[in-house]
Amino acid sequence: METVGTVVWALWAMLPAYVPNNAAVLAGGGRPIDGGRVWGDSRLLGDGKTWRGTAAGTLAGTALALLLNALSPGVSAAVGYALPTFPLLAGLGLALGAMLGDIGASFLKRRSGRERGAAFPGLDQLDFVVGALACAFVAAPSWFGETFTLPVLVVVLVATPVLHVVTNAVAYLLGLKNEPW
Ligand code: CTP
Ligand code: K
Ligand code: MG
Known part of the structure; x- marks a missing residue:
């Protein structure tokens, strides 16, 4: 497969992991997952990680995987090669994993004294990728391979x-996010 094909394949395969964090921003609010608990000097996770945002993100990513399955034959025919399809467990693993990676990052941010919304360059950009890939590997190992x-x-x-x-940055400029990271 040529380079463009590899890039399209990779982005298609990761779409169910890209959507959850954005869906959580739109749907978030309500009860924090940590229930307000403190560990050491800081909250366990903070008010930015809610049950509603996590559920909405996981559902949105899983639903997108199923939608991509429906679109895959048509788009594959148009581009001239087969694009990935998602077994339910693979879509769920990518979506839930993206949320868990982000939650894990908040745990690390609080342990390192960063307040809610503080930037953690590197971690912010890769937490959900690592979470999504790890969960997809566990949930659907042969599909992952x-x-x-x-x-x-x-x-x-x-x-x-x-x-x-x-x-x-776009979400910030649109007023959807409080910080541009
Ligand atoms: N959000 C949520 N539940 C999640 C993830 C995100 O409700 N599991 C919502 C929250 O309203 C959150 C917003 O999406 O404030 C932005 O997400 P994010 O940038 O990940 O959280 P922060 O508020 O910056 O908190 P943290 O410092 O812990 O990352
Ligand atoms: K984050
Ligand atoms: Mg943030």
Whole structure:
């Protein structure tokens, strides 16, 4: 597969992991997951990680995977090669994993004294990728192996931080997010 094909494949395969964080921003609010608990000097996770945002993000990413399955034959025919499809467990793993990665990052931010909304360059851009890939690997190992070959993983690790910076800057400019990261 040529380079463009690898990039399109990688982005298609990661779409169910890209949408959850943005859906959580739109739907978030209500009860924080940590229930207000404190560990040491800081909140366990903070008010930015809510049950509603996490559920909405997971559902949105999983639903997108199913939608992509429906679109895959038509788009594959148009581009001239087969694009990935998502077994339910793969879509769920990517979506839930993206949310868990982001939650894990908030845990680390609080432990390192960063308040809610503080930036943690590097972690902010890759937390959800690592979470999504790890969960998808556990939930659907053979699908993971077929979908995320080494070149695809390289594209994901390079392209995702770029996309993350751009989408968050747009969300900030639209007034949807409090910080541009
Ligand atoms: N959000 C949510 N539940 C999640 C993730 C995000 O409700 N699991 C919502 C919250 O309203 C959050 C907003 O999306 O404030 C932006 O997400 P994010 O930038 O990840 O959270 P921060 O508020 O910056 O908090 P943190 O410092 O813990 O990342
Ligand atoms: K975050
Ligand atoms: Mg933030």
